[in-house]
Amino acid sequence: MILSSHLSYRVLAAQEAQTLAISNKAKRLKKQGLDIVSLSVGEPDFDTPECAKQAALHAISQNFTHYTESDGIMELREAVANKFINDNDIKSVRQSTILISGGAKQCIYNVLNAICNEGDEVLIFAPYWVSYPAMVALTGATPIIIQASFEQVYKVTPLQLQAHLTINTKCVILNSPSNPTGIMYTEQEIRDLAAVLQDHDCFIISDEIYEKISFGDIKHFSPGAIESIAHRVITVNGVSKAYAMTGWRIGYMNAPEHVFKEASKVQGQSTSHPCSIAQKAALGALIGGDYDVENMRKAFSFRKQLVCDLLSTIPGIRFHIPDGAFYVFIELGSILADTGIEDDALFCSYLLDRFLLALVPGSAFGNPNSIRISFAASEQTLQKGILRLAEGISSLQNQKNV
Ligand SMILES: Cc1ncc(COP(=O)(O)O)c(C=O)c1O
Missing domain, CATH: 3.90.1150.10 (Aspartate Aminotransferase, domain 1)
Structure with missing residues (x-):
């Protein structure tokens, strides 16, 4: 037994x-x-929007049903790169550093495996998305939780962030708009957190999966747009929430070149690439789903x-x-x-x-x-x-x- x-x-x-x-x-x-x-x-x-469904049907009728490049099809990587440049003002983006995965979840999993070693600490802001601590722990690194209270509108302050940084901090995970609170950080709040991270050599994973769903005056802002830290930011997004495409399993990310290479290896040796048809559907959504x-x-x-x-x-x-x-x-x-x-x-x-x-x-x-x-x-x-x-x-x- x-x-x-x-x-x-x-x-x-x-x-x-x-x-x-x-x-x-x-x-x-x-x-x-x-x-x-x-x-x-x-x-x-x-x-799911009609444009995505039609693109998928077309892919099937054209027999686009075999293995694709393991980092994702070129056209989709190109469309994602343009999205990051146009929507998010991330200037460092290249098509060659975009990785297409089986959901934003797999992007985060790939990256954490690419960057974490035992003894590393990953800072997670609570309330957090359920999977962050488990994913960090699976890599052998230690999740360090920073608690943001109701009174502080569930937002971690620069002082709190500063207090949790150590020599072992490998990465900080940001998520705005947030699951579970729906709270968004303003541009200034993100810049203030970035200022704390400026002199600390760690990565920042920005999970922007809810970017397109916002209601008030706060405009979504990507930390990857801040030039002084852009070379350490991994921006994660996908089609699940914005385009009602959770079941298609397509997420994407932009990462610094050396991180991209290792994350691409993790994916290539585990799942190869996401479904060929779903990649075409995601492309259809990005092109025509606004x-x-x-x-x-x-x-x-x-x-x-x-x-x-x-x-x-x-x-x-x-x-x-x-x-x-x-x-x-x-x-x-x-x-x-x-x-x-x-x-x-x-x-x-x-x-x-x-x-x-x-x-x-x-x-x-x-x-x-x-x-x-x-x-x-x-x-x-x-x-x-x-x-x-x-x-x-x-x-x-x-x-x-x-
Ligand atoms: C904050 C957050 N990040 C990532 C994901 C994963 O999204 P995907 O369906 O693209 O894997 C979710 C899904 O619930 C989420 O809430």
Whole structure:
């Protein structure tokens, strides 16, 4: 018998993605016929734009169904390079340093494997996207969490960043707009963080997957546009969220040449390249999808307002209005402590079991005593879901008062 002690200690130590576990359980219960409302998903509920679908169909009819270059097809790398130059003002971009991968997730995984050694530290800002700490730990490096509180609008300050830099800091991961908070850093805030990193020889991974989904006055800004640090910035993006193409699995990144070479090696020796047809679909989206992106953005903006209005009527919770992405991150205040529920994970189990509502606990994102609501759902579903949340909270409070 092979004991678990014989398995990889790095993989054994890694956490399973809690977000996937919850949405899988919700799907299972739905299949059993229960009227589940799931506001746990991290993907747009819109259809993939027609231009992307047509490009994929054309690729199939043209038998574009064999291996491609392992870094991705030339036309797509060219389109991505132009996107980074035109949209993000990243001047150092070359088509030759663009890597196309199976989602932004694989881009980040490739890069972390390309740059990290045991003993290295990678700074992650909490609340964080669930996969960052696990991916860092899988490389043998150590994730170092910098906690940004509700009071500081979930944004890490330059002073906090400075305090966590050590001789072992290999990399800092930035994510704006953020999953799970929807908060965006302003250009000035990013410049202030960059100023701290200016004299510290480390990489910066900028995860910009939600770039196209923003609502307010804050304009998306890429740290790769700051010339003094551009040679150390890896910019990651993809078509999943902007073009409602999560299942196609296409992400892309720009990296300094020496990092690109090693990340390309990791990909070439593991998955070779992403699906040939999906690469053509992504190219179709980048060329012709702007109109669809804007329509989806407007719909998300409307839903954001609806969700925030409904949530603001629930006593005992607080939240910041998101600047982007499609999440609201809710602080539960004293609700759990007052009603004897041990933690936010148990609170989410209670909501799912008793009120058929699936949400993700904040602890999955390194921020306990919170929950994340995804508003990538229809207005009717959102209304129903938030009503159930309100009922779940009030039922707890009533039990307490009996
Ligand atoms: C912050 C963040 N980065 C990266 C990803 C991965 O995106 P992709 O589908 O392109 O792998 C996600 C997906 O949820 C995300 O929320």
